[in-house]
Amino acid sequence: MKIDKRVFLLLIGLLAGCGEPIELNRGLSENDANEAISMLGRYQIGAEKRVDKTGVTLVIDAKNMERAVNILNAAGLPKQSRTNLGEVFQKSGVISTPLEERARYIYALSQEVEATLAQIDGVLVARVHVVLPERIAPGEPVQPASAAVFIKYRAELEPDGMEPRIRRMVASSIPGLSGKDDKELAIVFVPAEPYQDTIPVVTLGPFTLTLDEMRRWQWSAGLFGLLLAGLVGWRVGTPYLRQWQQKKAGASSSQ
Numbered sequence: 001m002k003i004d005k006r007v008f009l010l011l012i013g014l015l016a017g018c019g020e021p022i023e024l025n026r027g028l029s030e031n032d033a034n035e036a037i038s039m040l041g042r043y044q045i046g047a048e049k050r051v052d053k054t055g056v057t058l059v060i061d062a063k064n065m066e067r068a069v070n071i072l073n074a075a076g077l078p079k080q081s082r083t084n085l086g087e088v089f090q091k092s093g094v095i096s097t098p099l100e101e102r103a104r105y106i107y108a109l110s111q112e113v114e115a116t117l118a119q120i121d122g123v124l125v126a127r128v129h130v131v132l133p134e135r136i137a138p139g140e141p142v143q144p145a146s147a148a149v150f151i152k153y154r155a156e157l158e159p160d161g162m163e164p165r166i167r168r169m170v171a172s173s174i175p176g177l178s179g180k181d182d183k184e185l186a187i188v189f190v191p192a193e194p195y196q197d198t199i200p201v202v203t204l205g206p207f208t209l210t211l212d213e214m215r216r217w218q219w220s221a222g223l224f225g226l227l228l229a230g231l232v233g234w235r236v237g238t239p240y241l242r243q244w245q246q247k248k249a250g251a252s253s254s255q
Contacts, residue, residue, distance in 0.1 A: 006052055021048070022062040022071070028057040031106055032078040039075050040068055067197070074195035076124030076152070082111040106130050113173050117149070117166065124156025124192050126150070133176045145176030151188045159189040 024047065025036065033056040037047045045064045050057045060068055079212055096104070110128045118125035127150040152158065163214045171177040171185055199220070 002225050020062045021059045022065055024058040024060050024065065024074075026057045029081075030049070030056055032056075035056055035079075036072055036077050039071060039077055043067065043071055045071070050156065058163075071195055071197075074192065076192070079118065080114075082115045087116065090127055090178075097122045102132070106132060107176065113170060116173070117151065120156045120157070120166075123151055125152035125153060128170070130174055130246060132174075144180065144184060145174060146184045147174050149185070150190070151187070153191050155194070163187055163189070 025033075028036070029191055036058055037049070039045050040060070045060060045068055047068075048059045050059055078138050113127045113128045113130075117123055117128070129148045131143070131146045133142050133145045147168065147170060149164070151159075167182070167185060168186060170187075171180065177185060
């Protein structure tokens with residue numbers, strides 16, 4: 001039985017052998033971590049969640065790091081974390097200047113609009129830059145409000161059909177833009193480059209393996225066959241070997 005256990009443990013180590021673990025992302029929310037794991041799973045890349053005080057950390061095999069980064073970047077994951085108006089203007093003991101308050105308001109407003117745009121199906125990245133109405137100097141005319149919107153999108157989003165809706169939404173969200181000419185609001189759509197996985201895979205029934213995984217399993221299966229054949233030979237041959245040794249010992253004693 002000792003030999004059986006050793007063989008079993010050796011096979012487990014060979015078949016379950018995996019690369020060195022490495023951190024892929026840290027400080028994620030539970031939802032962002034689950035989305036990343038789901039996306040990596042489509043390409044047969046396993047990821048483990050580890051939770052600590054900073055959030056969720058994703059750990060993968062070091063050999064998959066480059067592919068995993070490219071896959072998540074192409075999918076726009078993990079999503080950029082944004083602050084809202086309440087978080088930007090939360091109470092603190094420090095008194096802000098009017099200029100600081102204005103800068104914080106513009107930043108918070110941009111973040112709110114970006115967060116709304118990011119909810120549209122097909123939008124990978126949304127950035128909004130806001131300029132509020134401002135009088136540069138006394139007696140000078142007030143500079144009108146304006147905004148620039150950058151959207152990186154997947155193939156399922158149609159920019160021509162979506163642009164008027166985005167334009168109305170952004171104009172209605174920023175003070176001084178509603179009812180203005182289109183020149184005050186610039187929207188740029190950039191198509192995302194889809195990820196092309198260059199790793200060849202092999203399908204065996206319900207399993208999909210990379211060529212490296214396939215070779216490792218073939219090598220492990222071959223070694224398993226050799227060990228199994230050796231074990232069977234030892235089990236079957238031992239009684240015959242003992243009989244032969246006993247016959248040889250009996251013949252020697254009779255002489």
